Amino acid sequence: MLKISNVETFYGKIQALRGVDLDVNDGEIVSLIGSNGAGKSTLLMTISGVNKAKRGNIVFNGENIENKQPHKIVDMGICQVPEGRRIFSRLTVEENLRLGAHANEKGKYFENDIKEVYDLFPVLSDRKTQRGGTLSGGEQQMLAIGRALMSKPKVLLLDEPSLGIAPKLVNQIFLSIKNINKEKNVTIFLVEQNAKKALELADRAYVLVNGKVTIKGSGQELLKNKDIQAAYLEGGAKN
């Protein structure tokens, strides 16, 4: 469905991605783990067209998208939930959700889609008229995911949904990601630092180190991998 081959992205002269190869198949949950500065977010930004790849191809459903503008890519069905949530803080919850539907039918808003988001995250329904900025971190993350769902994406790109969120809510959010995948049949590409959670959830996973994919395999395989345990699972707990 989404095939990334040999992608290189630069920030000025600094190379962030050094030839990334990765695929995401229809209906899967694919996780990408890696430490700070490995290039995880850069890869997501490159897929959604905010950063441009200098070399390599990104093919989505048989079409090359590496040179398309971000809004065109969203129109094709790839929507990103950016790192740090980036909700519109002075706008109300409902306005945020309506903006999510901007790509869909030129901003026409569908009662039904909104209802589905509220069914998924009931807490948002209680806070419809509240400003986005007054929500807690976890609620903001739910709003950001809900907002992205409003564009009816085929692939949802999630950038560190657990960042800065209470552990209890992290579980809830990962559960909803699973629901979105299974019930709404949305393919998920998840980027996480919380390696344990991300690998448990994933059908398949990749490890990104210094702009290159070093290990790939099924989520379960990677959980058992000694190198990964040392670097991302137990090692992380030791400091």
Next chain:
Amino acid sequence: MEKKDIIQSFKDSLFTGLIALALFGPIVGLRTSSKGEGLFITPQWGVVFLLVGLCILGRFLINLNSARKTEITFFSKFTSKFSAITEDKAKHFAITAILFAVVFPFLPFTDRYFMDVAIMILTYIMLGWGLNIVVGLAGLLDLGYVAFYAVGAYSYALIATTFGWSFWICLPLAGVFAAFFGILLGFPVLRLRGDYLAIVTLGFGEIIRIILINWYEVTNGPDGITGIPRPSFFGLPFKRSPDEGETSFHLFFNLEYSTMHRIIFLYYLILVLALITNYFTLKIRKLPVGRAWEALREDEIACKSLGVNPTNTKLTAFAIGAMFGGFAGSFFATRQAFISPESFTFIESAIIVAIVVLGGMGSQTGVVLASIFLIGITEMFRDLEQYRMIAFGGAMVLIMVFKPKGILANRKPTILMHGDKK
């Protein structure tokens, strides 16, 4: 209060006096006057000592008050009254204000002077509402808004004097021209935000003014354009003795001739134009494009990730904001019957930005209050001649002290829930 505090505040006020002396000494104390040949310096130490004394006393009194940790009752009353103006009440205020504006020309105390001031305030309200689209909604700080005002005024003046077309044909054309310039400015600044954008727009405003001064063949340079046609009342001119085969306004309605007719007509004209601007803004906020403006102000990256096209969104904001500036410009041209580049200096842009910011970014009612407050106060002190700008500055400081986010800082949601009114 302890003795230590008093000594402390006394020391502090003496220090204030020292600063005042340093400032007033050269500026006020040394007065140059020309007598016969050359300049002579006449010292005026008396005035300096008076000013310095006032500063010391003022500072001392302020210190005494703050040491006692009681707020000055007058000020706190003032603020609480101000905070009481919320968006909720703003609606009642808006209706009352519109009604008042409609009957205003016929109130017994309304004279020519009041009408002129009211027309001026309404012009600024309209400009403020126009700029509010760009600054308040789309969050693009535009310090060169006067450029579009100028483009509108000059387009109107040139079209009307060259082709002799009526106001109602020239007005939309002027708006289109201004919108075109809005897009022209929009393209190079698409990638800029915040301070950088402000600097470029500032430059754009100056470029337009300098072109107006130097393009003598078309704009008549610093001499300006004279004899711009006055608006007519749907074809009926406001003239004492109309030309052959023409009926003038007062003859048609069987009224005695008065210059006030034209003033009142101009007043209603700008009132209607301003209200159209307001209505348009309120409506467009609820449409996808308006919502995209606000989203762009909040977070550009999030917008991109949701499929909002930032290029189109910014360009429409610039174009539509500029269009209303152009309308206001044509009104200005037809009202003055004479325009020159001098009317479109940076200070105009600054005043309009001040009105939007002080009103509370994005608040329509706030713009009205800020215009009345700033322009009204400046007018009230007109007798002080150039010192009235001090009143202008003072008004700004007052608003910023008591309402740091603007008079009406609350953003009104565009969607109100059916059923769960709170």
